[in-house]
Amino acid sequence: MAILTAEQVSFSYQGKHETVHAVKELSYAFDCGELYAVVGKSGSGKTTLLSLLAGLELPTQGQVLFQGESTAQMDCDKYRRNHAAVIYQSYNLFPQLTAEENVMYPLLLQKMGKQDASQRAREAISRVGLDSAHLRRYPSHLSGGEQQRVAIARALAIRCEVILADEPTGNLDEENTEKITDILLGIAHEQDRCVILVTHDLSIAARADRVLELRDGRLQNPEA
Ligand SMILES: Nc1ncnc2c1ncn2[C@@H]1O[C@H](COP(=O)(O)OP(=O)(O)OP(=O)(O)O)[C@@H](O)[C@H]1O
Numbered sequence: 001m002a003i004l005t006a007e008q009v010s011f012s013y014q015g016k017h018e019t020v021h022a023v024k025e026l027s028y029a030f031d032c033g034e035l036y037a038v039v040g041k042s043g044s045g046k047t048t049l050l051s052l053l054a055g056l057e058l059p060t061q062g063q064v065l066f067q068g069e070s071t072a073q074m075d076c077d078k079y080r081r082n083h084a085a086v087i088y089q090s091y092n093l094f095p096q097l098t099a100e101e102n103v104m105y106p107l108l109l110q111k112m113g114k115q116d117a118s119q120r121a122r123e124a125i126s127r128v129g130l131d132s133a134h135l136r137r138y139p140s141h142l143s144g145g146e147q148q149r150v151a152i153a154r155a156l157a158i159r160c161e162v163i164l165a166d167e168p169t170g171n172l173d174e175e176n177t178e179k180i181t182d183i184l185l186g187i188a189h190e191q192d193r194c195v196i197l198v199t200h201d202l203s204i205a206a207r208a209d210r211v212l213e214l215r216d217g218r219l220q221n222p223e224a
């Protein structure tokens with residue numbers, strides 16, 4: 001059975017003066033063990049789709065199901081804490097926490113002990129190519145690419161079934177982009193998880209198991 005399913009999902013942003021139909025009648029079934037790349041022009045609905053899959057937004061029509069349960073019926077904070085880690089386009093690191101504390105935070109929410117959380121955080125931070133000197137730095141004292149990698153480490157450390165990543169390599173050089181893509185592919189294939197990433201980078205899309213193309217909120221290749 002697919003782990004995550006979008007069924008005829010539409011989503012509109014309701015503004016004061018206009019309604020933006022950002023995602024339109026999108027259906028797709030995502031499986032474990034695969035890396036999916038979502039591509040499309042700026043404004044085509046990629047971030048909105050990720051927000052819907054993450055339960056940050058609820059469909060205006062249709063439904064998103066995780067293991068058969070609709071995001072509209074579940075506790076979405078709990079869903080993200082335990083099952084679907086999100087790497088945001090703008091990182092969303094806590095400015096008042098160090099890099100290590102940022103990665104530990106969701107683990108402590110999962111009631112993991114402080115020492116174990118710290119060890120898991122250090123492993124994840126080292127995995128994304130940052131060294132121990134970065135652990136105690138605050139986000140404002142890290143470069144954009146370093147902050148991005150802390151955000152990736154935070155999602156990796158949670159070890160949940162689904163990883164949703166919005167342009168996770170947008171601020172990285174070629175070498176680090178390749179490293180992060182290797183890690184995400186490894187997680188999907190070797191740990192049998194479902195990794196969905198939004199990217200503008202065609203070299204990443206070329207390495208994905210499946211590529212979903214959005215155009216004006218519609219999935220262009222539903223058979224992908
Ligand atoms: N909060 C919002 N309120 C109103 N409209 C929005 C809001 N967020 C996004 N939109 C609109 O919804 C559409 C889809 O936006 P979305 O952010 O999903 O695009 P995207 O594919 O992620 O673009 P990018 O590649 O630039 O990140 C766009 O037309 C955008 O202007």
Ligand SMILES: [Mg+2]
Nearest residue numbers: 046047048089
């Ligand atoms: Mg976006």
